[in-house]
Structure formats: structure tokens, C-alpha cells
Amino acid sequence: MKILGISGSLRRNSYNRRLLQAADAMLGEAASVHIFDLAKLPFYDADLDGDAKPAPVRELLQAIASADGILFATPEYNYSVPGVLKNAIDWASRPAYTSVMRGKPSAIVSASPSTLGGVRAQVHLRDILSATLTPVFPSPDFLLASAHKAFDESGGLVDAASADFLQKYLQGYVAWAGAQAAGAQGGQR
Ligand SMILES: Cc1cc2nc3c(=O)[nH]c(=O)nc-3n(C[C@H](O)[C@H](O)[C@H](O)COP(=O)(O)O)c2cc1C
Secondary structure, eight states: EEEEEEEEEOTTTTTHHHHHHHHHHHHHOOOOEEEOOOGOOOOOOGGGGGSSSOHHHHHHHHHHHHOOOEEEEEBBBBBBBEEEEEHHHHHHHHHTSTTTTTOOOOOEEEEEESSSHHHHHHHHHHHHHTTTTTTBBBSOOOEEOOOGGTTTTOOBBHHHHHHHHHHHHHHHHHHHHHHHHHHHHHHHH
């Protein structure tokens, strides 16, 4: 299974990007997580959103279309998602209700140095994805709190309980995404 990883942080040492890398390592043979770099996207501009879209936007749309699912790892910025993440979703969301986001099985994780782990950004992101008809894995949330202390030198999670939770979360997500895809194919027959 091919999962597109989208981190809401452009920071070189982003904890959220590290979380996506940890997810890729944990999933092993079951799935690969390819991370799309949001830094190359321009700001959303409806004047640029015609037939000849900017090349990075075409790359994003193609990456979403060819993925079996999207794994979002979002920081929390001022109690919500970072603007770069909202911007990417805005580009991917058109045409409204029939975009590449529609029906794409997604999952949301977050990392923050705070004790709340970015939970408020997760809530906002779920709401945003409902506007794009993007289903989100129904599961207890995976939040990485105290993210500045959470990773070991090889990029794994220090805390065994968090690592175990993430492993189960990812396995559940991949199984659910596969079932969603099978259901969609069944519906087309
Ligand atoms: C503009 C800005 C706003 C922030 N607001 C919050 C916030 O509301 N809640 C929170 O837990 N952390 C907040 N933070 C701290 C981020 O969680 C922290 O910078 C984190 O490392 C960002 O994720 P990253 O490591 O993936 O870049 C904020 C950081 C910035 C730069």
C-alpha cells in the first residue's frame, strides 16, 4: 500500500516529519509512507487554479491521486493547523466535492512539545477534511506530547507505550484504508 505523508511543518528538524518517518519504518512491508514537501507550493490563488496549474500543485494532485491513503502529521499553531497545511488542502480540494481528496482514506497524527500533543489541531483538521469529503480513520487519536523528548537517535519513539499505540494505530489504519478501497471498487461494479 502506498501512503502519502503530509507534514504540516516545513521545519528541517520537524517532530511531525519525524513522526511520518517513524511511521514508515514501523509499517515495514505493509505500506510505504512517501512524504510530500509542502514548501514548494505557492499560496492558493484561484487565478492560478485553471487548466495550467503551477507544477508543484500538479505534483501534489498527482501524488494524492496515486496514493492509497494520506497520513497527515500536523503541528498545532495557535490552536489550529499551520497555514501551509491548510493551503495544501485548499489546492487539493478543487473542484469542490469531486476533487482528488474525495473518498481518500486518511489518518491524522500530531506532535507537539506541549502536554496536549496538538489535539486542538487534530480537531480542526478533521473538520477541514469533512469539507473535502475525505474520510478520516475512526480511532482513538494518536498524539505525541513532549515531542522534544520523544525520539531516540535512530528516529524511533523512546516511550514503549507510545510506540505500541502508534504501531497499532498504523496497522488499524492500513487495514481500514484497504477495506475502504475494496468497498469503493465493489460499489463501482
Ligand atoms: C506560530 C506558532 C504557534 C504555535 N502554537 C502552538 C499551539 O497552539 N499549541 C502547541 O501545542 N504548540 C504550539 N506551537 C509550538 C509547536 O508545537 C512547536 O513549534 C512544534 O515543534 C511544531 O512542530 P514541528 O516540530 O513539526 O515543526 C506553536 C509554534 C509556532 C511557531
